[in-house]
Amino acid sequence: MNENPYLPAESIRKAAVKGMENVNRYSELKYLNELKKLIGKYSNIPLNRVILSPGSDFILREVINIFSKDRKIIMVNPSFFPVSQYAMKLALKLTKIQLSPPGFKLDPELFLNELDEPTLLIIDNPNNPTGASILDNKLVENILQNKNVLLLVDEAYYEFSGQTFAGLIKKYPNLAITRTMDKAFSLAGFRLGYLLAGDYFKDQFSDFPAFLSKPTLFAAIEALKNPEYVTKNIKKIISEKARIEEELKKTGIEVFPGSANFILIKCKIPDFARKLMDSGILIKDLSEEWLNGFYRISIGLPEENDALLSIIKNN
Amino acid sequence: MKKIGLIVNPIAGMGGSVGLKGTDGEIYKKAIELGAKPTTPQRIEETLSLIKREDIHFMVAPGKMGENSIGKFDFKYEIVSTINEETNASDTKRIVKKMLEKNIELLIFVGGDGTARDIYDAVGLNIPVIGIPSGVKMFSPVFALSPNAAAQMINNYTKELTEKEVLDIDEEAFRENKISAKLYGYLKVPKNITLLQAKKEPSNVSRSEEDMKEEIADYLMENLEKETLYILGPGTTLKTIADKMGVEKTLLGIDAVFNGELVGIDLNEKGLLTLIKMYNKSTIIVTPIGGNGFIFGRASKQFTPEVLKLIGKKNIVVVATEDKINKLECLRLDTGNIEVDKSLSGFTKVITAYKKETIIEVK
Numbered sequence: 001m002n003e004n005p006y007l008p009a010e011s012i013r014k015a016a017v018k019g020m021e022n023v024n025r026y027s028e029l030k031y032l033n034e035l036k037k038l039i040g041k042y043s044n045i046p047l048n049r050v051i052l053s054p055g056s057d058f059i060l061r062e063v064i065n066i067f068s069k070d071r072k073i074i075m076v077n078p079s080f081f082p083v084s085q086y087a088m089k090l091a092l093k094l095t096k097i098q099l100s101p102p103g104f105k106l107d108p109e110l111f112l113n114e115l116d117e118p119t120l121l122i123i124d125n126p127n128n129p130t131g132a133s134i135l136d137n138k139l140v141e142n143i144l145q146n147k148n149v150l151l152l153v154d155e156a157y158y159e160f161s162g163q164t165f166a167g168l169i170k171k172y173p174n175l176a177i178t179r180t181m182d183k184a185f186s187l188a189g190f191r192l193g194y195l196l197a198g199d200y201f202k203d204q205f206s207d208f209p210a211f212l213s214k215p216t217l218f219a220a221i222e223a224l225k226n227p228e229y230v231t232k233n234i235k236k237i238i239s240e241k242a243r244i245e246e247e248l249k250k251t252g253i254e255v256f257p258g259s260a261n262f263i264l265i266k267c268k269i270p271d272f273a274r275k276l277m278d279s280g281i282l283i284k285d286l287s288e289e290w291l292n293g294f295y296r297i298s299i300g301l302p303e304e305n306d307a308l309l310s311i312i313k314n315n
Numbered sequence: 316m317k318k319i320g321l322i323v324n325p326i327a328g329m330g331g332s333v334g335l336k337g338t339d340g341e342i343y344k345k346a347i348e349l350g351a352k353p354t355t356p357q358r359i360e361e362t363l364s365l366i367k368r369e370d371i372h373f374m375v376a377p378g379k380m381g382e383n384s385i386g387k388f389d390f391k392y393e394i395v396s397t398i399n400e401e402t403n404a405s406d407t408k409r410i411v412k413k414m415l416e417k418n419i420e421l422l423i424f425v426g427g428d429g430t431a432r433d434i435y436d437a438v439g440l441n442i443p444v445i446g447i448p449s450g451v452k453m454f455s456p457v458f459a460l461s462p463n464a465a466a467q468m469i470n471n472y473t474k475e476l477t478e479k480e481v482l483d484i485d486e487e488a489f490r491e492n493k494i495s496a497k498l499y500g501y502l503k504v505p506k507n508i509t510l511l512q513a514k515k516e517p518s519n520v521s522r523s524e525e526d527m528k529e530e531i532a533d534y535l536m537e538n539l540e541k542e543t544l545y546i547l548g549p550g551t552t553l554k555t556i557a558d559k560m561g562v563e564k565t566l567l568g569i570d571a572v573f574n575g576e577l578v579g580i581d582l583n584e585k586g587l588l589t590l591i592k593m594y595n596k597s598t599i600i601v602t603p604i605g606g607n608g609f610i611f612g613r614a615s616k617q618f619t620p621e622v623l624k625l626i627g628k629k630n631i632v633v634v635a636t637e638d639k640i641n642k643l644e645c646l647r648l649d650t651g652n653i654e655v656d657k658s659l660s661g662f663t664k665v666i667t668a669y670k671k672e673t674i675i676e677v678k
Contacts, residue, residue, distance in 0.1 A: 077641060077673060078641075088637065088668075088671065091671070092670060093670045093671070094670070094671040094672070095664075095671075095672050095673070095674060096667075096671075096672070096673040096674070097673070097674045098640070098643075098644075098645070098673055098674065098675040098676070100644050100645050100675075100676055101644060107662070110662055110674065114674075270460060270461045271460060271461045271463055271464065274463065274464075287642075289641060290641055290642065291642060291643075291644060292606075292642065
């Protein structure tokens with residue numbers, strides 16, 4: 001699992017506990033609206049374009065449910081695996097574009113040539129598990145100018161990459177963005193995702209129910225009101241990431257540059273993930289879903305990262 | 316009790332430490348002269364020490380082919396057949412066939428690519444196998460990642476199986492730092508390849524590999540054109556397509572179908588050229604080799620540069636299951652002719668299921 005190693009601020013945990021009061025009652029609309037307003041402000045988007053969801057993969061699945069009936073789906077491979085598998089199951093027509101090491105680049109021409117019929121494009125940017133930023137403004141606008149196409153960009157790691165296409169949502173009705181508070185906001189246990197919807201998506205999601213519990217709402221509201229801890233933790237994670245990358249490179253392990261909160265490596269040590277697991281360290285072995293020898297390492301606390309490096313160096 | 320066969324190739328891997336690339340044929344004697352020590356006992360004993368199941372009754376090859384190692388543990392076992400001081404490939408095949416007569420459900424073997432070939436000769440696709448890697452040449456993707464991974468595969472034995480290629484590597488060429496391989500056959504292996512995979516929750520959206528092959532075949536059948544010669548490359552995916560077409564295909568050969576009739580069996584270059592010239596339109600359907608992604612120049616040498624020049628890139632259809640294609644960085648070519656390689660390289664679409672495709676680079 002790729003999670004934030006740092007707890008959220010104390011005030012957020014207290015807010016969640018406060019949300020436990022009157023749990024015999026459903027979440028009130030005013031709290032949902034308050035959260036939408038805060039997310040809108042945070043994303044620089046009007047609140048009526050914000051759709052809340054328990055986790056961003058939930059809303060990604062819903063997008064597939066709604067739009068796969070009469071559209072081809074295009075995704076890249078690898079991609080966020082649960083969503084990729086769901087698309088494989090549900091899509092009537094699916095095209096995957098293989099991203100290859102070392103650059104994991106998308107060929108814009110190849111990509112645009114595929115948009116000749118009604119299409120839903122789902123792209124995670126930065127990509128998981130490679131960490132590569134595969135979209136830029138020019139490509140995104142080129143895609144969106146094609147009226148046949150709906151583009152959903154999953155920006156789960158936006159806070160780490162600093163790259164977003166949210167500014168294009170007002171201009172392009174066929175663009176939507178999913179984000180999560182699981183990662184940068186350290187709220188994985190609450191599962192809070194949201195969709196920033198262009199007009200076309202907004203209309204389809206007008207009756208989408210809000211499934212959020214009161215403790216989740218209270219925690220998220222507090223987090224967005226006092227987000228200083230987020231900025232601080234991101235800095236710590238990015239700095240630790242750079243340190244681990246440097247140390248890994250010294251051991252001869254191939255490290256791929258990425259802009260998310262994890263590191264993609266290629267390593268020839270046999271049973272690498274299992275050896276680390278025996279020492280209590282879990283990393284993601286990507287050989288089942290993707291390529292042999294590739295692993296995704298999430299950034300832990302400094303002492304956990306030290307332990308990881310020490311095991312690798314002693315192998 | 317589960318009846319599991321166990322056989323060790325006692326000379327596999329001996330060439331590695333003394334700089335020989337493999338011990339096929341008589342080369343192992345040179346390895347011994349150079350001071351090589353057997354490596355397989357350590358590999359199988361590592362696996363055996365990690366097996367936690369108590370419901371196994373092993374059917375074991377005698378002496379250094381298994382008995383000597385299993386005797387160090389508390390497993391229930393029975394020795395199958397006898398061997399002489401010196402053993403060779405025919406012993407492996409003979410003993411495995413005896414084990415099959417004793418109704419083993421699964422075979423564990425220790426060795427390298429050469430051993431995998433012998434196991435394929437004896438077992439085919441009849442029962443699943445778990446290969447413990449111990450050879451110098453390890454190009455066939457049938458092996459577990461390590462002795463430990465093999466133990467976990469036995470502990471978490473799944474009946475979900477996948478077919479992996481047995482590759483025939485030419486040792487002489489390999490010694491000259493050239494890799495020359497052709498597809499030798501297929502073995503069935505359990506689908507959980509590592510400990511982590513074995514522990515994963517089963518995905519409720521995954522479909523079996525067989526279903527995927529059926530979907531590929533269904534999709535192709537819907538898009539078959541009349542008056543076109545279809546040349547089917549080797550492999551089980553192509554076999555599934557041939558089954559749908561209602562023709563009997565050779566598993567490892569290249570066969571040709573025209574308007575639903577088999578018009579060529581196990582074709583060589585000459586046969587292919589004759590047929591392609593005879594018909595107005597021809598299409599080759601191939602699947603890449605799992606693990607390395609070669610579509611031409613490895614599995615099917617019959618697709619020579621001449622044949623491929625006549626066919627042209629637009630008349631080549633590539634098919635592969637999602638599982639196989641997801642694990643490839645790219646597709647590869649090595650036809651022996653740079654111009655032909657160049658003309659076939661670039662991006663191509665691979666049919667992975669019904670109306671599902673992956674765009675991947677051919678290098």
